[in-house]
Amino acid sequence: MKSIVLPPYAPTLIESIRAIGYTLEAAIADIVDNSISALASCVDIFFFPIDDSYIAILDDGCGMTGEELNTAMRYGSQSPNEKRSENDLGRFGLGLKTASLSQCRTLTVVSKQHERIEARRWDIDHVINAGNWSLLILESEDEINQIPRIDSLKALESGTLVVWQNLDKLKVGELNFERSMGKKMDEMRIHLSLVFHRYISGEPGLKKTLMRMNNILIKPSDPFLLQKNTQVMSDESIYIEESRVVIRPYILPHISSLSNDEVIALGGKEGLRKNQGFYVYRNKRLLVWGTWFRMMRQGELSKLVRVQVDIPNELDNLWTLDIKKSTAAPPEIVRNNLASIIERLASKSKRTWEFRGKRETHDSIVHIWQRFKGKNGGHYYNINRDHPLVETFAETSPQIKRSIENLLKSIEVSIPLNQLYLDLTSEKKIENDTEITMQEIDDILHGLLEQISTLAGKRKLLDRLAVSDPFVNYPKLIERYRGGSSDDSN
Known part of the structure; x- marks a missing residue:
């Protein structure tokens, strides 16, 4: 058996790739990866869209010698199977x-x-004309000075400048x-x-x-959103070939407690619901996000769940990382461990969403709305006729009582359920989904107590209000009025 050397035809391959x-x-993020691997403390990206347009990425990292730059410009400069340093964000040498x-x-x-500047250039048209892998070396001062943003690089002690010109794909x-x-x-x-x-926030380590x-x-x-009341759950570790995968689940705050800017920040272009799931980081650089890897469906009750997964670069082959570093799939050993975590998280997120509903059915509190099981397996909601605010009309005339009852029934049958569902599942905050203020509670209490002439009647009403929504959340205010009622008796 004999063999021949059959190198790829440069003009065809360089266009095909x-x-x-x-x-x-993804392309610019790949360049920034190199800057971080070079221990840069600052990365500047320049867009210049007019005349001789270009994009430039400048860093103040350790820089490269001429030989190192030649290697960096070679296709397949490093094998993906080679062990990399812990801070190296590269993968395929491409x-x-x-x-x-x-x-x-x-x-x-x-x-x-x-103090030495080295410059290299891949020019696709030059490669096509040459018919081979012809890398240009820029040596003269005139050639180097014509490079956009070169003065910014010269001002640094060390660093690297990457310049894209002839932006045909973008145009x-x-x-x-x-x-x-x-x-x-x-x-x-x-x-x-x-x-x-x-990296931008300067996370410890x-x-x-x-x-x-x-x-x-x-x-x-x-x-x-760690600056808010996000629930941070305990870390879990999975060991693979002596390498550690760290999993840290988060339950985001209920949407009602977030500002519009915070909701937009969490949802991005795809929306809060679509960004639930795993956030996979390789050496602290985010690779993949907003996916459950087909281990669970995206749902409304789980949209507050986000799981940080940290993987080291030595496990790249198991995670099937692609060249663009934009897709990765967990190996079976990780999937098996994630399954149990997902179950617990889905349940916890559901409780976060249903907190208000559960509060409305708690036996020890008199709620304004009551939730009942329907005849066909569903549920229906009624206004509680035993709530103190409704009971205040009990001693009024039959005509007023009938009018109030008709009003309550009209409210119950006219709940805009379809629109409520659409609003609740959208990324916009329902602005009346807030707690009543203390001043509003104070005004309501004052008005109710003014209608009662006897001290015993006032105390009875205050006792009822003390265990009723929304007054149950303001015990100090109730106690203040109880003290006022005692003073009235003197």
Whole structure:
């Protein structure tokens, strides 16, 4: 048996690889990965959509020598099976090239280390004309000075500048490229703020990374909203081949306790419901989010559940990580452990959503609304005729009592159930889903007690109100009126 060396034909392969399927967000995130791996403390992204348009990513990391830069520009510069350092966010040795050339026809990488600047360029049109893997080396001062943002790199002690030019893929189908780039920048900012939120916020154990886009700071977007009353459950660990996978579940606060901005921040473009599920991080960098990996359906009662899963880079092969680092699937040993966690979480999230309903059926409290089982297995709701606010009409004339009863029945049969369901399952807050204020309770109590002339009658009413909604939540106010009633008797 004999063999021949059959290298791929460069012009065809370099064009074909462009169709791997990178989005602009995934492509730039791949470049930022390299900056973080180079221990950068600051990453600047520049969009320049007019005239000779370009996108540039600049970091102040450790930089590269000429030989290291040659290696970095080689396709398959590192085997995916090689053991990487703990802070390395790379995987296949392809990201810099495939991500960049998926968006542009000219990729220039300039790196500075020890006062020396090295520059290399992949130009697809040059490769096609040459018919081979011809990497351009920019050596003259004029060539280097023509590179966009080169002065910003020169001002650093060390770092790397990645420049995309001839943005053909981004211009396809765009009538107004400048305007479309503005929209893409907004999407990019949202994407980076989420994917790298743990680095941007400077989580303990990570080097804090400042990120800017056109000199505007990118703020971290925490998908677990830890600044609010998010329930953080206990960590669980799964060990695979001496590597540790850490699972930390969260139950988000009920939507009624969130501001509109917080709901938007949690929901993003896809909505609060669609972003429930697992959030898989590789070396603290978010890979995949808003999925249950087909282990559970997305539902309304589980939409407050988000599960942080931290995996180390040595388990990449088990998680079937793709080149774009945008998909990953858990191995069987992890799936088996996640199943029991999902069950507990679904139950806990359901209790969070049903808290108000359960409060309304608690035996020791007199509620305004009562919930009953219907004849056909469903449920129906009635206004409680024994509630003190309704009972105040008991001693009125029969005509007024009939009118009040007709009003209550009309309210019960006219509940806009369909619209309520749509509103509850939307991402917008129902603004009257709030607790009554103390001043409003005070006004109601004052008005009720004014209608009763006897001290015994006032005390009886206060005793009833003390165990009734919504007055049960204001015991100090009830006690204050009890003291006032005693003073009235003197």
